[in-house]
Amino acid sequence: MAEGQEDKPSVTQLQFFREAVKNHDKVEACHEIDDQIYRLDRTGDLGEIVVYLTNLYTLGYADVLEIKSKCRRVNCIVTMSGWNGYTGDAKNYATENQIGLFKFAEFMGALNFKQIWKYVKKGRETARRIRYR
Amino acid sequence: MKSNGTRLFLFGSATHSDKPRDVDILVVYEPALGPGGALGFRNKLIRRLGKHIAIPIHVVLLSEHEEQEVQFHQVREMPSIDTKGYSSTSTINRLTKKLNACMLVFGEPPIRKKCQGIDFNGEHR
Numbered sequence: 633m634a635e636g637q638e639d640k641p642s643v644t645q646l647q648f649f650r651e652a653v654k655n656h657d658k659v660e661a662c663h664e665i666d667d668q669i670y671r672l673d674r675t676g677d678l679g680e681i682v683v684y685l686t687n688l689y690t691l692g693y694a695d696v697l698e699i700k701s702k703c704r705r706v707n708c709i710v711t712m713s714g715w716n717g718y719t720g721d722a723k724n725y726a727t728e729n730q731i732g733l734f735k736f737a738e739f740m741g742a743l744n745f746k747q748i749w750k751y752v753k754k755g756r757e758t759a760r761r762i763r764y765r
Numbered sequence: 766m767k768s769n770g771t772r773l774f775l776f777g778s779a780t781h782s783d784k785p786r787d788v789d790i791l792v793v794y795e796p797a798l799g800p801g802g803a804l805g806f807r808n809k810l811i812r813r814l815g816k817h818i819a820i821p822i823h824v825v826l827l828s829e830h831e832e833q834e835v836q837f838h839q840v841r842e843m844p845s846i847d848t849k850g851y852s853s854t855s856t857i858n859r860l861t862k863k864l865n866a867c868m869l870v871f872g873e874p875p876i877r878k879k880c881q882g883i884d885f886n887g888e889h890r
Contacts, residue, residue: 638787638821689789690835692827694800694807719831 640668641687641712649685649712649736658743669703678746681732683708683739691718696726696733708732708748710739771795771806777823787821788814793832800828 641649646667653659653672661673665682672681684699684706691711699709709731711718718733726733732748742751777789792810794803807824814822827837 638823688825689823690825690827690837692825692831694794694803694826694828697800698804717835719827720834721828721831 639686639688641685645687645712646685649710652736652740653743656740656743669706672743674743678744681708681743681748682706683710686711687713687716689716691716691722691733693719693721693725696722696731700729700731706731708734708739708742710734710736712736771798771803785820787823788818789823789825791825791827791832791837793827793829795829803828 649670650662650664653662653670658674658678659672660675663671663673665671668685670683670685672683674680682703682705684703686695686699686709688695688711691709696709699706707730709726711734714735714737716735718735723733727749730747730749732739732742732751734742734751734753738751738753741753742748745751772793774791774793775789776791777787778785779788790810792803792807794800794806798806803826807826811822811824825837827835
């Protein structure tokens with residue numbers, strides 16, 4: 633991210649992420665590439681996912697653009713805190729570029745799908761409206 | 766849609782605490798700046814503020830369209846200077862102190878021009 637921009641999840645959040653994905657039925661292995669990037673090997677033909685973890689309060693279109701340009705291997709972006717969110721423009725741009733953009737709870741569901749960027753949690757739109765209003 | 770110009774809002778603990786954990790800033794950028802220009806602006810903002818502020822700086826970057834979608838600043842009543850328990854003078858002083866640091870960012874004419882619409886009071890011009 634931007635120089636000096638603090639978007640790293642906390643140590644606790646990172647531990648939580650590692651534990652959660654290791655216990656997911658569809659994840660065979662979790663490899664830490666750096667503080668914020670993990671490669672997940674999934675079962676069968678689901679394929680691998682390279683996940684960028686962030687703790688930005690609200691992920692916008694420009695953020696996805698920046699992450700995509702700096703981490704070309706990333707095909708999934710997850711914002712960790714339950715308070716965090718993302719905009720519709722960010723989601724649309726990510727989807728168009730075959731990048732999954734999720735809150736953590738959504739991500740756990742998306743892991744079951746081969747084309748992870750297409751996953752939309754049921755009630756997602758409603759949930760977002762409720763959260764922001 | 767008429768642009769309000771690029772606008773900055775403070776939110777979070779920096780607006781109501783004498784010992785904030787971090788500085789949270791929302792930047793709503795105008796279409797003319799575009800996401801690339803907005804990212805450059807954020808880098809500059811963080812770099813310049815980082816020289817004066819020792820705590821983490823978080824900058825949420827949204828286009829006007831995105832801000833309308835999530836209604837970020839309306840929900841949080843930005844700059845959400847909490848007046849409860851504070852005199853108006855104290856409130857303004859705290860805001861001014863923070864914004865004086867912010868104003869250091871706008872030293873270069875191109876940025877200054879792009880940011881003419883900045884409204885630190887969170888009110889549309």
